[in-house]
Amino acid sequence: MKKFTAATLFAGAAATAVLGLAAPAQAAPAGSGNAADTIASLDDRGYAVRVNHQGMVKPLDQSSIVSVNYDNDDRVVDVTVR
Structure with missing residues (x-):
């Protein structure tokens, strides 16, 4: 039982570390x-x-742009600005 608990804690910590270090995706077109x-x-x-x-x-x-969501089927773009 102790091995299962330790393995579960290790797996959870590893997943948290990987997800925590992932860079956020660019939502808006880059550039000035x-x-x-x-x-x-x-x-x-x-x-x-x-x-x-x-x-x-x-x-x-x-x-400034907050997010850009493309709908390529209809050629529509929703742009959120602030």
Whole structure:
């Protein structure tokens, strides 16, 4: 029983360590610029862009991207800005 408990604790600690050290995924396109530039770029590539504001609403050229979700089947992109 002690071996089973020790093995379970070790496996849990190892999984936690691996998941804890994993780098977060990039949700938004990388690069400098503002939300307006990113949205214009997506529009130029033929996507229909839906903008969702998070927090206080301000002009897109003063906003930053929080997340970008692509729906390639419908060529729609949901962009969340802050």
